[in-house]
Amino acid sequence: MTSSCLPPPRKAPCAPNAGPPPEGRHPTTVASLLFIVTALLAFAACGESSQPQAARDTAPQPAAPAELNQTARQGETVFNTHCAQCHGPEASGTNLGPTLIDRIYHPGHHGDAAFHLAVLRGVRQHHWNFGNMLPVPGVSETQVNQIICYVRHLQRTHNIYTPAEYQPTC
Numbered sequence: 001m002t003s004s005c006l007p008p009p010r011k012a013p014c015a016p017n018a019g020p021p022p023e024g025r026h027p028t029t030v031a032s033l034l035f036i037v038t039a040l041l042a043f044a045a046c047g048e049s050s051q052p053q054a055a056r057d058t059a060p061q062p063a064a065p066a067e068l069n070q071t072a073r074q075g076e077t078v079f080n081t082h083c084a085q086c087h088g089p090e091a092s093g094t095n096l097g098p099t100l101i102d103r104i105y106h107p108g109h110h111g112d113a114a115f116h117l118a119v120l121r122g123v124r125q126h127h128w129n130f131g132n133m134l135p136v137p138g139v140s141e142t143q144v145n146q147i148i149c150y151v152r153h154l155q156r157t158h159n160i161y162t163p164a165e166y167q168p169t170c
Ligand code: HEC
Pocket: 079, 082, 083, 084, 085, 086, 087, 096, 097, 098, 110, 114, 115, 118, 119, 123, 124, 125, 126, 127, 128, 129, 130, 131, 132, 133, 134, 136, 139, 147
């Protein structure tokens, strides 16, 4: 049980997203559980994205990809329905919530598990002055992974992180 992608395409960035665990605010057990869940979902997402899409989706991407892949497009739709009223169009922020295109949300600082936690549990105000984020019901784990794909794509195009620092799982 080593490689996570079923049909190993050339060099699919399917390694479970092994960023550092979320900061110590959450109990370790929950954090590691969510980590496993995230890894599993990343695994699922790999399966999805290795469907016969354009070849560029499976190739290493030296430059920021201009277009959203299929998973990211799905994420955009979910994001616009459930998150954009606070986090803004293209996660650019509103007066109700912060932009997610900020170094604060660099994958090394807020790993993908932070998204799952935010949606499941909500977020206590701690970085900004917008107040707390309430849990967002009705968004599945798969959809959160799609959102992560979308937001990481946006972050990448804004040079929040480099490919050496993080490889999106989709
Ligand atoms: C009602 C407004 C609101 C909605 C809707 C909302 N958020 Fe938030 N979110 C916030 C605020 C405010 C914060 C910042 C809290 C702070 O750090 O001060 C935040 C923070 C976050 C964070 C950072 C978590 C952390 O650990 O610091 C993530 C990730 C996030 N939101 C994702 C989402 C996603 C994904 C959705 C949609 C499924 C969503 N949010 C919907 C208001 C909202």
